[in-house]
Structures are given as structure tokens and as C-alpha cells.
Amino acid sequence: MNLPAIDLLVDALLAPTRLTQLDAAQWDLLIRQGRNADLLARIASVCTAHALLEQIPARPRRHLEAAAKLALRQRREVYWEVEQIADALAPTGLPVVLLKGAAYAVAELPAAEGRMVSDVDILVPRQHLVAVESALMMKGWVSEAKSAYDQRYYRTWMHELPPMRHFRRGTVIDVHHAILPLSARWHPSSEKLLAAALPVAVNELDELDKLDGRIMVLAPEDMLLHSATHLFQEGELAHGLRDLVDIDSLLRHFGTADAFWQVLVPRAVELELSRPLFYALRYANLMLGTPLPESVVQAAVNAPGGRQPGAFLAFMDSLFLRALRPAHATTSDRLTALARWQLYVRSHWLRMPPSLLIPHLARKALTISR
Amino acid sequence: MSLNTSRRDERWVCRRRADFALRNWPDGSVLFDEANGQLQRLTPAAGGMMALFLDTPEWTSCTLAQRIFGEIPAAEDIELVANALASFQSLSLIERLPD
Amino acid sequence: MTAPTLASVPRDVLRRHLGSEGVCLRIPPFTARIRSPIPIVGEGLATLYAEYELLPSDGTFADFHVAVVYGRRFPKALCVFEMDGLRPFTPLAVGEAFAFLEWGLNWCVTGYCHTLISIHAAVLERHGRVLIMPAPPGSGKSTLCAALLLNGWRLLSDEMALLDPRTGLILPAPRPVSLKNQSIEIIRQLAPHAIFGPLARDTMKGTVAHMRVPSDSLARAAEPALPGWLIFPRYLPESPARLVARAKSEGFMQLAENSFNQNVHGRPGFEALSDLVARSDCYDFTYSRLAEAIEVFDRLPLPP
Incomplete structure (x- = not known):
């Protein structure tokens, strides 16, 4: 397979010392690709960590700094938002289990460095969905799904409520009761995920002392599995490379503890998520050089959904290695759009019985063309 | 107008002092809340009160009125301050401490 | 040695470049690579950007890669603005293509340049101090x-207004002045020699035309300056020109409301905006006749 290079972007994330040698044309390309992939702030944070930012020419540097400023501000306001959510949910007696970007931020994980996070995602037990929704409505969050079709679609088939927006702050919360849609082929147990969730001590918030262990995040292996599921089962490929960077960062961070590697594959099997884990490990390693213990790679291959015929794997490689590139003219070839589309359709097969497939896709297409 | 004693002794605290930035002009003040990015415009009196909270985090209506109006504040003065404190609370600027 | 300007390129060559790899222009304080197969865009650029520095096509870092291209669905009737493949706006009529480029460039700056605080305002300078006029459309600001x-x-x-929060100075970003409807004729009469670009009729804003930046303003684009006046103008039919002092705290709030990205800057942004207000004289200004208005501004006392 001969693909246009994204070496610059990957290089910037992994080996930033080479950035000091780029010429103007290379900077031009890198800033465009990084902006498109939503990774400029990430590059800025990697440069700052290597004390390189000052050595970058002023013109490209100001774009890195601008993105870093925005990411920092978003992170700061996510803390506030989480606190407001915790306040709103206090009457339900439920903890606030954060997912994705907000979780990385409050847990102060390296994955949160230079990562944009605008919405807050939380996971709640399905039987408490109604209580959570009304508690949020009491405090000013309003459902974004306006049409009856959208409401019904979400409530019948999806693993989350329609997004809710705060009427005054304009901030959005996604309330999940599962990490895959109800209609999906696999049903990872939300009870198991919630039972293993861990409280986080949030320095930014704890000065108020009133949260009292109510802010939680998924256990490390579950966090990784959710990130993998989001990217490889849900068809969320718009920011594919950024999501793969999340996975890479989580693996490198949690991977310093042996215990993490020991539980990872068994947990994936238990939650029926060994297929997305297999892909996450494969493509993080292929594209970002994520170090993996050989035994874990073997275990993932031997897990259900891991071993795949060579020809099939080559086909999936050709899809994912294209689709995970940022959607940018300089990183795409003629097949990229097709690969994204095929993976989008694939994700719909995985999360919905085929009989549902046509109406929803058709409706989406109609909405877009209007 | 009589003031019940509990109101004059209500204790108030500004726990998020580090989040706030205040700029005062003779015609009024502006307050920035770093935690959520919100801006408020305050009257000169409210701006002055906020400045006191940023300087010393804990006050009662009575101690605050003393500081603002002089040694022996009138009941009306304390009532004014108590009302202002309640509206500060509604803006998430300060919190009431349990008695 | 003077740098080559867009004027050094014959129009047919310019059109060819715009239709293929694009032209790199220094539009202070940024660099843009502009592409467009639409003739009116080339015409507008040649007329209004003649004195802007042209940069080599190869080996130049551009802050933004922008294009105004024909829409796919209704060939030649509609055009779209693109920033690096992204299409943030709905298509407009081809006659508005040049104005679209101007609006698109504004969007690039306000949406991405967060090292600066950007404020929706007209900005001028005299005697080393900057006049900032934040105002909603229809206020007669332009x-x-x-x-x-x-x-x-x-x-x-x-x-x-581009405020550098580290220095408190306003950076010049001189670009053609956008005028609407009757203002176009009023300014033409005031300055018969002023150069105008293509007229875009029936836009959402009415008829729009852009006026070329005076050479001196462009030549001094690298000279930032200190804020001095914060004035909120309002066109009021039949009213005499009137300047009324305005509360600074109120001026601050209105300045913040007109800012595109002060929220991104957090506390340093708040401090920078406060400093701007503190060192500026604040006024409300109502007027109906330009000659009177100019006189009032000529007599503005220099702030401390």
C-alpha cells in the first residue's frame, strides 16, 4: 500500500526534536494537517514538554500557542462543568462517572495534555436514566433532539440520551447508559464498568470539599477499552488519528504498571470487547509505534475476534490505515473517502440489525443535503 | 425595621478567591471568574464588598457592615449588606457557612 | 530592495495562478495563500491588494490556505469559501465571491488566532494612540x-481590533474597508480618488463594496500602537454630533461582548482588556453628518 506521508504529523507527536529542522514549506504542511486532525494543541504540549516551543519559528509557533490556549481554557472550564453536573446529580445519590476527554482531564492523565474537550460524557445505570435526565433538566440542561424522530431514535436504539445543552452556559452533556448502542451485536456490561469505576481526587475541585468522592472515572483497562470501542466499533472516524493518539497515550501511561497488561485482555474478553482491543493495539502500534508486550499481542490475537484470516486483515488494514489519517487533501488518496464510508457502514452493521440500517442512513443523508 | 440576630451573624466565605479577578473604576467594577469564564459588572458598593472578600475570605453581615459603614452600623446598613450577600451567593461568588 | 507586490503581476498571470496553485500574499500580520477560479476574485485582489507583498509560491509558510470556488451543485451560480478543505459557510452568489473572501479571511483570524484577543471594531490611529470603535452592524461604524x-x-x-495581551498594543491588520449601500456613494463623494473593488449586489448585507487601504496605512502595518480611545458610535438621523463620557465598567462589558475570543484567554485576557479600558477615554458618540463627526474626532483630547 502506497499512502501519502503523514510522517510529519506522527514525527511531531513522537519525536518532536526533529521539528527544529523543518523548513517553511514543511511547517506549512504540518500546521494544516495538525489543525485538520485537531492535534495542534497536542503538538504544542509535546513541544512544551521537550522545551522546544521557543525554538520553533514564530509564524507556525503562534498557531501551536493559539491551539494550546484554547485547549487549556476548555480544560479549565470542564472542571467547572463537572462540578455543576455533580451538583445537579446530588439528589439522585449517583456518582458522576466521566468518560473520554472529561475523564482524562479530571484524572490528570497525559492523554489530557493538549486535548480539546468541549462536551462532557457520563455513564449512568440504565434504570436511573430518567432520574438523571430530570435532575439535569431541573438545573437547566435541555434536550437537543427536537424532532420526535430523533427522540425515538435515541431512546429506542442508542446507548445515550440525546445530547443536553445547558440553557445559559451553552455547554453540552452526553448521558450514556452503555458504551455501545442497545442494538449493537455486543453488549458490554455497564454494571461491570460502573462497579469497577474509581473515585478521583480532583485538586481543582476538592478545595470545595463537597464532592466527596462522587467524581469517578473508569478503571484503567476499562478506560482503554472504551476508547478502543468508541473508535473501532462506533465509526467515529472524523478525528480518528486524534482518538488513536488517546489510545497510544493511555497505553503508554497505564502500561508502566505490569498489572494493567495482565488484566487488559481478560477484561476485554469478559466485556465482549476483544475485537476493538485487537484493532486498537494493532493500529496504535502500526501508526504510532506504541510499545506492546509480545504476550499481550498474542493474547489479543487468541481472544475471540482477534484471529482473522490474513486476507481479511489486509483488507481491514487498507481501510483503517487510510481512514485513521486526518481528513486532509495532503494526507488522503483517492480511496480515503471510500474507506471512511465503508467503515461508517461497517459500524452501523455492528451496532444495528440490518433492517434498521437503511432508514437511519437515508435520513442522515436527507438531513445533510437539506 | 427589626433585624433578627441570626441574620446579622450569618457567616459567609469566599472559597474561590483564587478564581476571581476584580477591576474597580469609580463608576463600577468588573469581576472575572476564571473557573467558568463569566464576567459580572458590579456597582461600586458591590465591587468594594467583593474586594473585601478577596482580601479576607470570611465575614458576617455585621463585621462587613462595620468595615463598610464604620464602627457602629445601623440595623438598616446590616440589612443592606445581608441582602447584597444573598445576591452574591446566587451568583456563586460566596457561600454561607453552617451556623 | 523592495519586495514585489501583487501589482507586479500582470492580470492574466494572476488569474492563472489563482486558478491553480494560488498566490501567497502578506496580509499583515498574516500570510494567506489564496486560490480562486472566479474572475471577480482576481479582479478584486488586483484592484484592492495591488500594494500588498507577494511571496514566493514555493517554500512560504501560510497561516491560512483559503479559496473561493464554484459550488459543485449549481455550477457557476453559487460559490463557496474554503479554508483548507473546510467549508464553514453556506454558499453565496458568485457575484459576492470577492466579499466572501474578505469575510472568510475575517473568520480565519477570529476563529484561530488565539494568541491575540480579537474584537469586532473599527480601529484607527492618530498621534500614536489608537481609537477603537466596537459596534454592531448598522451603527455606521465603517x-x-x-x-x-x-x-x-x-x-x-x-x-x-487585534490586542496583543502581552504588550497591551493593538496590531494593525489593514485590509480593504467594507462599505454598504448608501455609504458607498457618500464616501465616493467625500473622496473622488478613492479606489473601490467589485460591487456585490443583493448580499445579505445589501450592496457591498470595498475601498482600498491608503498606502501610508499599509506601509506602517508593522507599527502597533497603544489604545487611547474607546468610542461606541451610533448613527442617529438628524442628530448633531455628540460625544458623551461613558462609564468604564460599562465600556468594559461592551468591549468584552464584542470580543470574539476573550473567553479563550482567561485571566490574562481579562487583565489585558481591563488595562485597555483603563488607559482609554470612553465615550458614546451619536452623529448624522460625517463632516461634523470628523470635526469632533479632530478635537479629541489626547488621553493620558
């Missing part, structure tokens, strides 16, 4: 701005 720059004020921008 007309006033055009009239002032034709009467001894230097143009920094008719659309946005």
Missing part, C-alpha cells in the same frame, strides 16, 4: 472609519 482614514487617521482595521 462609514465613520472610512471618513476618518480619509482625514488624517491611520487605518489599523475596519473590522477587528
Whole structure:
């Protein structure tokens, strides 16, 4: 397979010392690709960590700094938002289990460095969905799904409520009761995920002392599995490379503890998520050089959904290695759009019985063309 | 107008002092809340009160009125301050401490 | 050695470049690579950007890669603005293609340049101090701005104040001045020699035309300056020109409301905006006749 290079972007994330040698044309390309992939702030944070930012020419540097400023501000306001959510949910007696970007931020994980996070995602037990929704409505969050079709679609088939927006702050919360849609082929147990969730001590918030262990995040292996599921089962490929960077960062961070590697594959099997884990490990390693213990790679291959015929794997490689590139003219070839589309359709097969497939896709297409 | 004693002794605290930035002009003040990015415009009196909270985090209506109006504040003065404190609370600027 | 300008390129060559790899222009304080197969865009650029520095096509870092291209669905009837493949706006009529480029460039700056605080305002300078006029559309801000720059004020921008929060200075971003409807004729009469670009009729804003930046304002684009006046103008039919002092705390709030990205800057942004207000004289200004308005601005006392 001969693909246009994204070496610059990957290089910037992994080996930033080479950035000091780029010429103007290379900077031009890198800033465009990084902006498109939503990774400029990430590059800025990697440069700052290597004390390189000052050595970058002023013109490209100001774009890195601008993105870093925005990411920092978003992170700061996510803390506030989480606190407001915790306040709103206090009457339900439920903890606030954060997912994705907000979780990385409050847990102060390296994955949160230079990562944009605008919405807050939380996971709640399905039987408490109604209580959570009304508690949020009491405090000013309003459902974004306006049409009856959208409401019904979400409530019948999806693993989350329609997004809710705060009427005054304009901030959005996604309330999940599962990490895959109800209609999906696999049903990872939300009870198991919630039972293993861990409280986080949030320095930014704890000065108020009133949260009292109510802010939680998924256990490390579950966090990784959710990130993998989001990217490889849900068809969320718009920011594919950024999501793969999340996975890479989580693996490198949690991977310093042996215990993490020991539980990872068994947990994936238990939650029926060994297929997305297999892909996450494969493509993080292929594209970002994520170090993996050989035994874990073997275990993932031997897990259900891991071993795949060579020809099939080559086909999936050709899809994912294209689709995970940022959607940018300089990183795409003629097949990229097709690969994204095929993976989008694939994700719909995985999360919905085929009989549902046509109406929803058709409706989406109609909405877009209007 | 009589003031019940509990109101004059209500204790108030500004726990998020580090989040706030205040700029005062003779015609009024502006307050920035770093935690959520919100801006408020305050009257000169409210701006002055906020400045006191940023300087010393804990006050009662009575101690605050003393500081603002002089040694022996009138009941009306304390009532004014108590009302202002309640509206500060509604803006998430300060919190009431349990008695 | 003087740098080559867009004027050094014959129009047919310019059109060819615009239709293929694009042209790199220094539009202070940024660099843009502009592409467009639409003739009116080439015409507008040649007329209004003649004195802007042209940079080599190869080996130049551009802050933004922008294009105005024909829409796919209705060939030649509609056009779209693209920033690096992204299409943030709905298509417009081809006759508006040049104005679309101007609006698109504004969007690039306000949406991405967060090292600066951008404020929706007309910005001019005299005696080393900057006049900032934040105002909603319809306030006569651009007309006033055009009239002032034709009467001894230097143009920094008719659309946005770029405040550097580290220095407290306003950076010039001189670009063609956008005029609407009757203002176009009023300014033409005031300055018969002023150069105008293509007329875009029936836009959402009415008829729009852009006026070329005076050479001196462009030549001094690298000179930032200190804020001095914060004035909120309002066109009021039949009213005499009237300047009324305005509360600073109120001026601050209105300045913040007109800012595109002060929220991104957090506390340093708050401090920078506060400093701007503190060192500026704040006024409300109502007027109906430009000649009177110019006189009032000529007599503005220099702030401390």
C-alpha cells in the first residue's frame, strides 16, 4: 500500500526534536494537517514538554500557542462543568462517572495534555436514566433532539440520551447508559464498568470539599477499552488519528504498571470487547509505534475476534490505515473517502440489525443535503 | 425595621478567591471568574464588598457592615449588606457557612 | 530592495495562478495563500491588494490556505469559501465571491488566532494612540472609519481590533474597508480618488463594496500602537454630533461582548482588556453628518 506521508504529523507527536529542522514549506504542511486532525494543541504540549516551543519559528509557533490556549481554557472550564453536573446529580445519590476527554482531564492523565474537550460524557445505570435526565433538566440542561424522530431514535436504539445543552452556559452533556448502542451485536456490561469505576481526587475541585468522592472515572483497562470501542466499533472516524493518539497515550501511561497488561485482555474478553482491543493495539502500534508486550499481542490475537484470516486483515488494514489519517487533501488518496464510508457502514452493521440500517442512513443523508 | 440576630451573624466565605479577578473604576467594577469564564459588572458598593472578600475570605453581615459603614452600623446598613450577600451567593461568588 | 507586490503581476498571470496553485500574499500580520477560479476574485485582489507583498509560491509558510470556488451543485451560480478543505459557510452568489473572501479571511483570524484577543471594531490611529470603535452592524461604524482614514487617521482595521495581551498594543491588520449601500456613494463623494473593488449586489448585507487601504496605512502595518480611545458610535438621523463620557465598567462589558475570543484567554485576557479600558477615554458618540463627526474626532483630547 502506497499512502501519502503523514510522517510529519506522527514525527511531531513522537519525536518532536526533529521539528527544529523543518523548513517553511514543511511547517506549512504540518500546521494544516495538525489543525485538520485537531492535534495542534497536542503538538504544542509535546513541544512544551521537550522545551522546544521557543525554538520553533514564530509564524507556525503562534498557531501551536493559539491551539494550546484554547485547549487549556476548555480544560479549565470542564472542571467547572463537572462540578455543576455533580451538583445537579446530588439528589439522585449517583456518582458522576466521566468518560473520554472529561475523564482524562479530571484524572490528570497525559492523554489530557493538549486535548480539546468541549462536551462532557457520563455513564449512568440504565434504570436511573430518567432520574438523571430530570435532575439535569431541573438545573437547566435541555434536550437537543427536537424532532420526535430523533427522540425515538435515541431512546429506542442508542446507548445515550440525546445530547443536553445547558440553557445559559451553552455547554453540552452526553448521558450514556452503555458504551455501545442497545442494538449493537455486543453488549458490554455497564454494571461491570460502573462497579469497577474509581473515585478521583480532583485538586481543582476538592478545595470545595463537597464532592466527596462522587467524581469517578473508569478503571484503567476499562478506560482503554472504551476508547478502543468508541473508535473501532462506533465509526467515529472524523478525528480518528486524534482518538488513536488517546489510545497510544493511555497505553503508554497505564502500561508502566505490569498489572494493567495482565488484566487488559481478560477484561476485554469478559466485556465482549476483544475485537476493538485487537484493532486498537494493532493500529496504535502500526501508526504510532506504541510499545506492546509480545504476550499481550498474542493474547489479543487468541481472544475471540482477534484471529482473522490474513486476507481479511489486509483488507481491514487498507481501510483503517487510510481512514485513521486526518481528513486532509495532503494526507488522503483517492480511496480515503471510500474507506471512511465503508467503515461508517461497517459500524452501523455492528451496532444495528440490518433492517434498521437503511432508514437511519437515508435520513442522515436527507438531513445533510437539506 | 427589626433585624433578627441570626441574620446579622450569618457567616459567609469566599472559597474561590483564587478564581476571581476584580477591576474597580469609580463608576463600577468588573469581576472575572476564571473557573467558568463569566464576567459580572458590579456597582461600586458591590465591587468594594467583593474586594473585601478577596482580601479576607470570611465575614458576617455585621463585621462587613462595620468595615463598610464604620464602627457602629445601623440595623438598616446590616440589612443592606445581608441582602447584597444573598445576591452574591446566587451568583456563586460566596457561600454561607453552617451556623 | 523592495519586495514585489501583487501589482507586479500582470492580470492574466494572476488569474492563472489563482486558478491553480494560488498566490501567497502578506496580509499583515498574516500570510494567506489564496486560490480562486472566479474572475471577480482576481479582479478584486488586483484592484484592492495591488500594494500588498507577494511571496514566493514555493517554500512560504501560510497561516491560512483559503479559496473561493464554484459550488459543485449549481455550477457557476453559487460559490463557496474554503479554508483548507473546510467549508464553514453556506454558499453565496458568485457575484459576492470577492466579499466572501474578505469575510472568510475575517473568520480565519477570529476563529484561530488565539494568541491575540480579537474584537469586532473599527480601529484607527492618530498621534500614536489608537481609537477603537466596537459596534454592531448598522451603527455606521465603517462609514465613520472610512471618513476618518480619509482625514488624517491611520487605518489599523475596519473590522477587528487585534490586542496583543502581552504588550497591551493593538496590531494593525489593514485590509480593504467594507462599505454598504448608501455609504458607498457618500464616501465616493467625500473622496473622488478613492479606489473601490467589485460591487456585490443583493448580499445579505445589501450592496457591498470595498475601498482600498491608503498606502501610508499599509506601509506602517508593522507599527502597533497603544489604545487611547474607546468610542461606541451610533448613527442617529438628524442628530448633531455628540460625544458623551461613558462609564468604564460599562465600556468594559461592551468591549468584552464584542470580543470574539476573550473567553479563550482567561485571566490574562481579562487583565489585558481591563488595562485597555483603563488607559482609554470612553465615550458614546451619536452623529448624522460625517463632516461634523470628523470635526469632533479632530478635537479629541489626547488621553493620558
